[in-house]
Amino acid sequence: MSWQPCVGLEVHVQLSTDSKMFCACPAEFGGEPNTRCCPVCLGLPGSLPVPNQEAIEHVLRTGLALNCQVAERCRFARKNYLYPDLAKNYQISQYDEPLTQDGYIDLDVNGQPVHIRIRRAHLEEDTGKNIHLLDGCSVVDYNRSGVPLMEVVTEPDFTSADEVRVYLTELRRILRYIGVSDADMEKGQMRCEPTVNLRNLQTDEATPKTEIKNLNSIRSVYEAVRYEIARQLRALETDEPLVQETRRWDETARQTVSMRRKETADDYMYFPDPDLVPLEPSSDWVADIRASIAELPTARRRRFVEEYGLPEYDASVLTEEKAVADYFEAVAAASGDPKAASNWVMTEVLRYLNEEGVTVDRFPLSPECVAELIALTADGTLSATIAREVFARACRDGRSPRQIVEQDGLAQISDTSELAKLVDEAIAANPKAVEDFRAGKEKALGAIVGHIMRTTKGQANPQLVNDLLRQKLSAS
């Protein structure tokens, strides 16, 4: 019998808006407990919610990027349950009328195309945070209460942990590209709850679903899903019973552990929130948002391969972050040499960003500067080694490459008469190496070239030095 894993994902995304979902309080993470609250997000008697248009726009933008249908009319609904971190004891969410639904995303998983259906992307508000003190007391911080949250739900279309990992990486990339969230799982800006079960392809029989919680990185989602699929397959083989339950990922033990059984569905008594009027995104608004969505990462990656002739790997590195891709394209345009631009950005620029821990918008060199370096290398003014040195100096003191070359005298020595003098000196200074070379030891030439490079601090044109040296040694 063949059992296929079925995994569905519910992803919660904190939207990057200035203010909360239904009030003017700052949505920013942190702050002294209960200092970023007002009557609305504290759910005080008589307070009323007013929806944040920016958050609505973020969800519409996400829905469109995920090929979803945008509702002509939709509502907020109340999800009723009692919990201390929930200020009103109901969460304003969306139920049977989400903002966007019925989309899809096409992924490339280890070279194989995978099509995942998106059930919906909707809008809701976050809860506060219960804090359990050591003395047994519990307190609540409502700073997070009312922060806009988007929920992106897929159909149970994933059949492996690999597909889940690629989806989350791609979703994160898209969310950053379209500017709706930083989507950092480690910071809780993106939270993921997979649902896992197995389906028999012959009989359509299915095992009970388990939901996995406490996943704080894409890596832990990947591991937890892989573990859970294996656990369920093993249980089937050994005839162990499987139950519908919520399981927690234990990061240290690297396994899922049963949290609670779910024998009946929770009854959240959803109903349309009477405090909020129906949302009717106008077709003009939706068209504007659609038009404002920049090229998405997958499309851009493909274009980089086709337009610039870059290898697949380089294209994917360069498109990982929108700002880096933008920077690369600016360098390519300014230099007219996309391959060189790609080399410079992938090696020197990304290394600098990594080492300094900054994003590309804080990178000190303009794309034009890097283009200048490319030009100086191409016309022979700079050797590759010296070019890297010029790059470092430019990053340090903000001078342009041309200035550095002139002021610091770093231009490559390509003048043959000058080089001939240097070669003669080197031959005179290395009689042993000369003898060895003449005796057929090809390697000995390196020592003589090295001597010249040392005395010129790398400025001698190595190609010319090589040619001259061979000429002289064979002539005499």
Next chain:
Amino acid sequence: MEICELTAHELAGRLQAREVSAEEATQACLDRIAETDAELGAYLTVTADLALEQARAVDSRRRAGEALPAVAGVPVAIKDVLCTRGVRTTCASRILENFVPPYDAAAVERCNEAGLPMIGKTNMDEFAMGSSTENSAFKVTRNPRAIDRVPGGSSGGSAAAVAGNEAFWALGSDTGGSIRQPASLCGLVGIKPTYGRVSRYGLIAYASSLDQVGPLTKDVRDAALLLGVIAGHDGRDSTSADLPVPDYVAELEKGVQGLKAGVPAQLLGQGIDPAVRDCVLAAVDRLVALGLEVEETQMPHIDYSLPVYYILAPAEAASNLARYDGVRYGHRTAKPVSDIYDMFAKTRSEGFGPEVRLRIMLGTYALSAGYYDAYYLKALRVRTLIKRNFDEAWQKYDVLLSPTSPTVAFKVGEKADDPLQMKLADICTIPINLAGIPAASVPCGEVDGLPVGLQIMGRPFQEDVILRVAYACEQTMSG
């Protein structure tokens, strides 16, 4: 005539003429409260110091020659369902017994801006659930027109305060008749404005899709003035209408000539005391004599209003009242608890009175999985049919007329043990909230020496037309 017996606009005239000061008028109210409120029980909190301070501020601004709103200095009473910054706001419930809001409701803010000193917070049925003010957790309020009778509810404290001259006017809230029915029982004018006309920000919610804030006043001109103070758009309430507010007073004396009225047969039949019906029909005849064109009309879906209301309102209430759990504010049980859910259960059982508990249970049931479609969803659909009945009526009529209450004021305790009879008290007023339209109650006669109210319903946002008809009716009463 004593100061506190004046209508609000009479007092406003004297304040403008500087024949009396706002401080004197406020003090007159406070004196009357000291004299009669032990018996009436209209107030839960009297804010004497605050009122006097606000009154003196108006007086000094007037002395300085500042331009003031026409009604500045006329003291107002506020139903204890509206949040008042720094002043205890209880909803007449144990669960909010010591709740002091950090902010003012929008309607209260507007009263402040108009320079109305706040005399105090008035009694009500707990969380506005009731028709007699007997459901208050704190006290019983009596009807100034007959001290052994109820003032109606849930805005019974506001009605008793105005009818007993303990306030010149008052704000109430109306979810199913809570302004109009007490106005009718106490011989006052009361208006339930169009849903969205007055901001609900700071109005402690009972049923959000039905609640509106409105005035309770001694005459129609006062009602027009106070509605003008509180009406208008507010960005903090998403359901607030962004429409201009007309000058309600300017239109008052235009008369009823050329207007057409319908009298729905469904609001004159079963359950209406025949003497009340005759009194209302006599008032309709007087309006006809003034030139109002009247005919009987059929609005069949109105008959389902009560059951629809008792599904939708409790459903919204069950969710709205969920926040009172003892975690953040309000009552928290002092008993030992086993866990957080035990704390919720004990706190809420102690904090809510029986009627509130009943409605929370009704609402929870109606929203539960498996019952939602049969109750909540069906009720929503019938609500749409009721709205449609009114939409059709507006094709033919400018206003609709009916009794406000099926009976005159009943005795304290008389219906307290008969919840069905109590709920029938709102049979004529509930359809208006379901339709979201405006309606007023205006005194139109007496039965056994007790006041009877005529309910005048109008098109959405046509409170001005309603007020014209109410004013004409009032004119037929005086003299």
